Amino acid sequence: MTENCKLILAFFPEAARTVNVETVERILRAHPIRINRIEATSKGVLVFAESTECESLQLTRMSESLWEEGRSAGYRIRLQRECLFRAMHSLVLNF
Numbered sequence: 001m002t003e004n005c006k007l008i009l010a011f012f013p014e015a016a017r018t019v020n021v022e023t024v025e026r027i028l029r030a031h032p033i034r035i036n037r038i039e040a041t042s043k044g045v046l047v048f049a050e051s052t053e054c055e056s057l058q059l060t061r062m063s064e065s066l067w068e069e070g071r072s073a074g075y076r077i078r079l080q081r082e083c084l085f086r087a088m089h090s091l092v093l094n095f
Helices: 021-029 056-073 082-094
Strands: 005-013 033-041 044-051 075-081
Touching: 005 056, 005 082, 021 033, 021 044, 021 056, 056 075, 075 082
Parallel strands: none
Antiparallel strands: 005 044, 005 075, 033 044
């Protein structure tokens, strides 16, 4: 049995002026992602989620697919494992 991995997805506006939370949810429904929390900020939307597809290749494919879907919606989407996100931010905040 595969354990879920925690992910953080960031949605930034590009062609769109803002990021619409309903559009974010619609995009994510097409992927094996369970949303735990969504935080809208002035610069975009952060999604805290879990997935059963945790292998590096699976995450790369998912990230590429999300990048394409986001681009067509006017967004730039970035996906990262939560543990890496938190580690990088702790380095930056403590630097």
